[in-house]
Amino acid sequence: MPWRANQDPYRIWVSEVMLQQTQVTTVIPYYERWMRQFPTIEHLAAANIDDILKLWEGLGYYRRAHHLKHASEIVVKELKAVIPSDIEFKNLPGVGDYIYAAVMSIAFNKPIPVIDGNVKRVFSRFYEQSFINTSDIQELEKKLLKLICQKRPGCFNQALMDLGREVCKPQSPQCQDCPIAKECKAYINKTVQLYPRKAKKKQIPLFDVVVGYIENNEQFIITKRPANKMLGGLWELPGGKREKGESLKTALIRELKEELNINVLVQSKLGMIEHTYSHMKIKLHAYRCKIKSGKIEVRAAQGFKWIQLKDIKEYSFPTANHKLFKQLRKH
Numbered sequence: 001m002p003w004r005a006n007q008d009p010y011r012i013w014v015s016e017v018m019l020q021q022t023q024v025t026t027v028i029p030y031y032e033r034w035m036r037q038f039p040t041i042e043h044l045a046a047a048n049i050d051d052i053l054k055l056w057e058g059l060g061y062y063r064r065a066h067h068l069k070h071a072s073e074i075v076v077k078e079l080k081a082v083i084p085s086d087i088e089f090k091n092l093p094g095v096g097d098y099i100y101a102a103v104m105s106i107a108f109n110k111p112i113p114v115i116d117g118n119v120k121r122v123f124s125r126f127y128e129q130s131f132i133n134t135s136d137i138q139e140l141e142k143k144l145l146k147l148i149c150q151k152r153p154g155c156f157n158q159a160l161m162d163l164g165r166e167v168c169k170p171q172s173p174q175c176q177d178c179p180i181a182k183e184c185k186a187y188i189n190k191t192v193q194l195y196p197r198k199a200k201k202k203q204i205p206l207f208d209v210v211v212g213y214i215e216n217n218e219q220f221i222i223t224k225r226p227a228n229k230m231l232g233g234l235w236e237l238p239g240g241k242r243e244k245g246e247s248l249k250t251a252l253i254r255e256l257k258e259e260l261n262i263n264v265l266v267q268s269k270l271g272m273i274e275h276t277y278s279h280m281k282i283k284l285h286a287y288r289c290k291i292k293s294g295k296i297e298v299r300a301a302q303g304f305k306w307i308q309l310k311d312i313k314e315y316s317f318p319t320a321n322h323k324l325f326k327q328l329r330k331h
Contacts, residue, residue: 002032003157009083009107010041016102017094019065021278024165030059035323041083044069045076053233053316060319061278062231067094082221106154113144115158118164125168125186126321132199210252211239212263212289213328219308221316223259223301235315237286237324238301250287256289260304261297264289271327277321284320286328293324 001024003015004275015035018027034055044052048071056065075083083089085108090100097115100239104110113119120131122138131140144195149156167174173192175181184194196231214221225231238259242251249266255330256264267288275282298304 002028002035006156007107009085009103010036011100013083013090013103014068016099017068018059020064020098021061022059026059030056040081041072041075042081045072045081049227049233050316057234057316058319058322058325062123062234064094066227066232071095083107096308102157102204105157109153111145111148111150111153112159113148113153113248115140115144116161116164118161119144119157121161121170121196122164122168125173126180126189127190128185128189128195130195131196132197147294155244156289165331190281202277204276204281206283208248208251208285209239209250210242210243210285210287210325211237212252212256212264212266212285213237214256214289214291216306219306221260221296221304222307223298223304226300226302231318233316235305235317236321238304249287252287252289257294259298259300260294262294263292265292271324271330275288275321275323282320285322286324 001015005011012085015027018031018034035053036048037055041240047069049066052065052069052228053062056062071094074092075081079088083103085104089095089103090097095103101114104112115137120137120140123143124130125145131137147156154214163178167178174275175184175192177188178184178187181187184192186195212221221238222235223233225236239252240255240259242248243254246254246286252266252294253264256262267290268285270288272283272285275284286290296304305315309325310313310330312322317325
């Protein structure tokens with residue numbers, strides 16, 4: 001893993017942010033591109049957020065990128081570009097318990113245990129005990145504080161995460177290769193597949209989202225999402241969620257009036273894709289449109305542009321829009 005080449009706190013910080021909710025194999029190429037473009041925290045603080053989001057495109061959970069940018073500016077302006085090695089680090093945007101523990105232990109050799117999904121799974125099986133709610137996690141943290149290696153806490157934490165990812169897998173765990181199998185209660189009692197027990201997942205809601213491919217002389221409109229909203233700072237086709245009782249076309253006409261102050265003629269349907277986020281699913285419908293009346297006035301976005309399909313690669317779009325663009329190219 002390229003971020004383990006040294007103990008540079010900036011490099012470790014970036015890697016741990018990227019690794020949240022994302023697999024190692026996915027992160028590695030993103031991390032390597034990031035370090036080529038933003039090799040130091042000063043480079044990141046001075047960067048344009050559009051360039052940052054373009055580099056992050058496809059990695060998901062874009063608020064992580066916004067937090068990194070904001071935090072880097074604070075470190076450079078207020079802390080003379082020195083990443084703090086104490087609790088002050090935890091006060092930076094986007095730094096929660098996990099990021100704090102990872103950076104403190106790996107970069108600064110502080111004996112603070114890291115608890116991620118891999119670690120929880122290892123110890124859930126080791127103790128035959130599920131760690132689901134806050135009190136469970138606090139109990140696990142107490143156990144780890146007694147176990148953590150005082151001299152090399154970063155190596156200890158990384159070893160546990162590796163053990164969970166490579167050996168104590170969610171499915172088909174490699175118990176025969178596990179160095180702690182002989183002391184693992186689930187292995188001894190043949191209950192490995194029963195742990196960790198998970199809380200019941202809430203049903204994810206499904207929404208219909210409709211967007212307009214508003215044409216004019218081989219160009220179409222894209223809008224930039226507000227920075228404080230989900231997928232903030234990314235570009236998209238304008239539109240929004242269908243409300244209860246609306247048809248897709250009626251919803252699109254309303255959304256474009258609200259968002260851009262224009263009245264449109266909705267023409268043919270160009271395509272539909274499905275996409276799943278962590279908290280919802282959407283069906284994204286696209287229609288070809290023409291402006292009937294009104295002067296474009298941005299009301300619910302940071303801005304808009306007229307572009308051609310060949311220009312898509314110059315802007316950062318959500319994955320759902322890229323799926324849709326594949327269908328649009330066929331038309």
